[in-house]
Amino acid sequence: MSITKESKTNLLIRDKMNETISPETIDNVDDSDQADQQSSPETGYQMRPQLSEKFKPQVVKELIHNVLFDQLSTKKYNIEEVNIWIKMIADTIRNKVKELNYKQYKFIVNVVIGEQRGAGVKMGNRCLWDAEADSYAHGNYSNETMFCVACVYAVFFY
Numbered sequence: 703m704s705i706t707k708e709s710k711t712n713l714l715i716r717d718k719m720n721e722t723i724s725p726e727t728i729d730n731v732d733d734s735d736q737a738d739q740q741s742s743p744e745t746g747y748q749m750r751p752q753l754s755e756k757f758k759p760q761v762v763k764e765l766i767h768n769v770l771f772d773q774l775s776t777k778k779y780n781i782e783e784v785n786i787w788i789k790m791i792a793d794t795i796r797n798k799v800k801e802l803n804y805k806q807y808k809f810i811v812n813v814v815i816g817e818q819r820g821a822g823v824k825m826g827n828r829c830l831w832d833a834e835a836d837s838y839a840h841g842n843y844s845n846e847t848m849f850c851v852a853c854v855y856a857v858f859f860y
Contacts, residue, residue, distance in 0.1 A: 748806060749860060751835055755805050757856035759839040762799055766841030766852050769794050779817045779848035788813045791852060799854055810855040818847055831857055 751757075773791050777783075792811045799809055816823055829836070835858035843850045 751804075751806065751858055756835070757804055757807060757837045757839075757858075759837050761802065762839035762854050762856075763841055765798050765802075766795055766839060766854065767843070769798065770841055770843035770850055770852060774843050774845070774848070774850055777848075778845075779815075781817075784815050788815055791850070795852060795854060799856075804856065806859045807856045808859050810857070812853045812855075813850065814852075815848055815850045818844065818849060823849070825851060827853065829855060 769791060773787065773794065777787070792813045795813070796809060796811045799811075812827075814825065829838075836856060838853060838855045840851065840853040842852070
C-alpha cells in the first residue's frame, strides 16, 4: 500500500496535534522572560499602555500653550497669513509632541484661528476611542484681534 505525500502530511499534523506537553517542559519555562516578550512591541501587540507610557494631557496642554504664545503673541489677525500660521502651529505642536516619545500613539492636531469681532464661536468634537488608553489635550490663545484653539488627540495604536 502506497501512502501519498498529502497523507503523510496529514498524519504528521495529526501526530503533532495529539502530542502533550510534559510537566517538566512547563517547569522549565522562565516566567520573567515570557513576561518581557509579551510586553515587547517586537514580539507582539501591547493591548494597553503602561502607566509610565500613558499620554499625559497636562504636559501636552502646557506645550500647546507655549507654542501658541510663541507663535501668536506678536501677530495681529491677517486673513492672508492665517493659513500659513495654522499649518506652522500644527506642525510645531505635532513635532514637539512626537519628541515626548509616547510609544504606540498616533496624534491628530487640530488648530483653529478666528478673528475677534465680538461674535461667539462654539466648537464641538466627538471621537470613538478607548477611554482608558486614548486622550486629548487642548489650549487656547487670544489677543485683541484674534483667537486660536489647538487640540491634540492621542490615540493608542494597538
